[in-house]
Amino acid sequence: MIAAGTFNPPSIDWFALSPLLVLLGGGLVLLVAAALTPQWPKHLYAWSTVAIGLAALATTFVQWHDISKDGAKTLVGGALSYDHLALFGTITICIGLCLAALVTDDFLRREGMEGPEVYGLFLMAAVGAVVMVMSNDLIVLFLGLETLSIALYVLAASNRRRVESQEAGIKYFVLGGFSSAFFLYGIALIYGATGSTNFTTILAAFDSVPVHRRDAFALVGVGLMLVGLGFKVSAAPFHFWSPDVYQGAPTPITAFMASVGKTAAFAAMLRVLIIALPNWKDDWRPVIWVIAVLTLLVGSISAVVQTNVKRMLAYSSISHAGFILLGVEAAGHAGASGAGGMPGTMMYLMIYSVLVIGTFAVVTVVGRTGDAATDLGSFRGLSKQQPLLAMALTVFLLAQAGVPLTSGFIAKVGVIKAVVDEHSYALAIIAMVSAVIAAFLYLRIMVNVWLADPETGDDTREPVRVPLSTGIAIALCAGFTLYVGFNPGWLIDASDMVTNVARPLTGG
Amino acid sequence: MSAIATLASAEAATSNFPVLTALVLVPAVGALIIATMSKRRPEWVKLTAILISVFVGALSVWMLASFKTGSSDFQMVSKHEWIKTWGISWHLGVDGISLFLVVLTGVLFPLAIIGVDPHHDEKPYLAWLLLLEAGVMGSFLSLDLFLFFVFFEIVLVPMYFLIGGWGYDKRIYAATKFFLYTMIGSAFMLVGIIATVLLAKGAVGHITFDLVELATKSNFAASTGRWLFFAFAIAFAVKVPMFPLHTWLPDAHTQAPTAGSVVLAGVMLKLGTYGFLRFGLYLFPQAARNSREIFLTLAVIGILYGAIAATMQKDLKRLVAYSSIAHLGFIVLGTFAMTSQSVTGGVMQMINHGVSTGALFLLVGMIYERRHTREISALKGLQKVAPVFAAVFTIVMLSSIGVPGLNGFVGEFLVLIGSFLTARWWTVVAASGVILAALYLLWAYQRVFHGEPDDDNKTFAELHWKEGMVLLPFLAAIVFCGVYPKPMIDRIQPSVKALISHISDKTGYVEPQPELHSGETQTEVVQP
Secondary structure, eight states: OOOOOOOOOOOOGGGGGHHHHHHHHHHHHHHHHHHHHSSOTTTTHHHHHHHHHHHHHHHHHHHHHHHHHOOOOEEETTEEESHHHHHHHHHHHHHHHHHHHHHHHHHHTHHHHHHHHHHHHHHHHHHHHHHHBBBBHHHHHHHHHHHHHHHHHHHHTTOTHHHHHHHHHHHHHHHHHHHHHHHHHHHHHHHHHHOOHHHHHHHHHHHHHHOTTTOOOHHHHHHHHHHHHHTTTOOTTTTTHHHHHHHHHHHHHHHHHHIIHHHHHHHHIIIIIIIIGGGHHHHHHHHHHHHHHHHHHHHHHHHHHHHHHHHHHHHHHHHHHHHHHHHOOOOOOOGOOOOOHHHEEEEEEHHHHHHHHHHHHHHHHHHHTOOOOOBGGGGGHHHHHHHHHHHHHHHHHHHHHTTTTHHHHHHHHHHHHHHTHHHHHHHHHHHHHHHHHHHHHHHHHHIIIIISSOOTGGGGGGOOOHHHHHEEEEHHHHHHHHHHHHHOOOHHHHHHGGOOOGGGGGGO | OOHHHHHHHHHHHSSSSSHHHHHHHHHHHHHHHHHHHHTTHHHHHHHHHHHHHHHHHHHHHHHHHHHHTTOOOOOOEEEEEEEEETTEEEEEOHHHHHHHHHHHHHHHHHHHHHHHSSOOOHHHHHHHHHHHHHHHHHHHHHHBHHHHHHHHTTTTTHHHHHHHHHOOOTHHHHHHHHHHHHHHHHHHHHHHHHHHHHHHHHSSSSSOHHHHHHHHOOOOHHHHHHHHHHHHHHHHHTTTTTTTSSHHHHHHHOOOOOOHHHHHHITTOOOOOHHHIIIIIHHHHHHHHHHHHHHHHHHHHHHHHHHHHHHTSSBBHHHHHHHHHHHHHHHHHHHHHHHHHHHHHHHHHHHHOOOOOOOOHHHHHHHHHHSOBBGGGGEEEEHHHHHHHHHHHHHHHHHEEETSSSSSHHHHHHHHHHHHOOHHHHHHHHHHHHHHHHHHHHHHHHHHHSSOOOOGGOOOOOOOOHHHHHHHHHHHHHHHHHHHOOHHHHHHHHHHHHHHHHHHHHHHHOSSSOOTTTEEEHHHHHOO
């Protein structure tokens, strides 16, 4: 479109980009500084990562009020959006980053792998994730997706001493590359149909070009993009990678993938479907419905027969993805406004991110040196050894099961309310019933923690120890889970604002 | 926690003492206190638990004393915003239907705590029991659908741990079964609650989970109302439990520790029958009327099935568990017969069943403590060696059978005469359940207590005075309510009548006469 010689660089609102810049700059500085200096003292790598994450978080809070006051807009020539949806996603990502870094701190020292690399990759992945939640252009979205994914591939394989970790990395890389290809092909076809990759133009193309709703390019493009996104959020039937990768990857990395990875992918899904492609909603909504049902059932039913806790939690994470898809489905009914579904989806993501990091933090601690003791038996008698840790794990598991007075219940009510408001009763019922099936799995873990005695010969095993940083992370996660359970009003109000998106046609 | 704590303090400043809020929060805070105490001094832990539960019991009795008789309104209401955006508030209130259930809860817990020794890990056991009490209290007092659901669901957690941690051999299986069964019912109810609120938004004018506002202002189409009612009904039917959703109950009861069984039978099952009255009939009167045949039939099947199954049991505790299914069938029958006698009788039966079955479970627990078996065939001739124990057991058993002069009779009789007016043939069949109750209980008594004691039964210890003190309140309630039920009826009936007239207003239902006037005694009622 741009004629040679008349290139006008877009004006850049640096303030609006500040979380991104803080994370990117922080990551680069951390890597360079750490490469040039000898080994840093204990905790320092992790805590500087946390500091960077908190700095980014602080900027988002300033921006939140800025948007409330001045309204949402698009940035960098319409490539990125600056709105509450993006900020809510960014906040979730920063929280996930800080908590995961705290858990990783002790993990790396225990496994004898301390170094700045993992934190650098965390920060790069977070940059990719933030680009995804802010994106207002398919190409930019793809850039974010790849930045996140490549960092995650390396992270999954980062434990060089465990062959499972290597396997997880390769598996994730091959399948992830495959799904990226699908997504990219989808972008190409959408571009073919609408003449643009920008969400604003894609939306407008429906009226102005005009693109027929039955246009084959567009329909296939939507389908291929759903495959790509479905893979990233590990929705059935694109979920097969996730149990293997979740189980094989080092446990804190799994926590990071399940929180930050999922948040970015779902926020991107909302952006693509609700903001760019609402005109095809009658075509993609039934697909989301079917995928949601499949995901819920596959996740909860497969989880029941597992014996490894990491694998169980991987399937439970699939089942949670099904719940989040409920929110996407509900948002689809409302179309471009996305009134009901989007707040529910984003609130679920924030609550789930904290929950899943808390849960995996406990699993990290119980995994003991070598990160291998993650079968159900390793949790036997945990309440006798570490009553507080057992209590925290119980809070996380009850919250994942959706028991009231925990954040998990509020999350579930949020999405159920959204679908019921759109009269999708069948979906709501299926979701709640599958939550009961999934509850069986959490009960199985709790039985081992509280009601079973340690296995015979267990005294030879290394005792479970809770190190400082991980302890802080677990306490923060448990505190958040209970606090939101008792007093959820502020989070509901905040998430209600995410429908205030940068309207494609108002941006510049 | 802080949100609710500030609510409580705000309330104290603005009104009289918020007794209902205290009834919920004191045991909850008590559980927290116990959880933080040192387990090296179990006697202090136990004393604290007893003091807290006795204090709650005293509060509930004080609440009973300050309850205004003759009024059908919700009393001692406390209402504070909780989640404003979703129209959810901390809304508690008590009326004739919930009054005695609350008192029963308040009184039953200290007795269960004092009367039963968990044998190990006392501290978490007591903390869970107090948390359970808070949940049960909250369920009976909530006037907000969301708040009710929170309490209704939260009681599962302490009960799960009580059964799983302090139960008998197959406790983990039973606890898991209990949790999942109840949760699947709740799954439907949660969707039902949210759908009710959203569908009523137009008629009510704004989004609210407030029960009274929804019941008075909402107006559902017949088919919508039916689906919503069924969504609630599944949760309550599991909880009651009604045939064919009852299979969790025998396992849960048999495996639960004694205090768990007492609480489960005494008050937790009533969450189901109470739910039918408070949320089923009140919110969806038309749907409840339209589907009454289904529930009447299931209730009668439950009465007969529970009785027949109880007859065949080899385990004394399992027998009592099945008898609960039969007794709760009467309550459901009374509820769906929808006359003021039958519903009043149902409410009374909830209390009576709680008292007599609670006492039966305590007694069976005492037998187990002595003999380490509950097999009926292993027990023989206990009457010879423990006559006082046998006498107490007899009174409780007769109350459970429904012998005139004891409390069981009053409720059952009111249910039957009330139901006869609107559900004649169901009542006729149900009446045979009364005879069956005599059959299985007397037969069991005969096998356990009569004859010459053999082997270990010879050394069966007589009732200890401490056990006697725990059982004494039960016996007093059994006799008092059987001889002089008027004070209870006077308090229950206005609310029941208000509920029936609410149904009449909404559906054009005309309650058949004769009516029971609050001044009359039950003997006068027999002659219409």
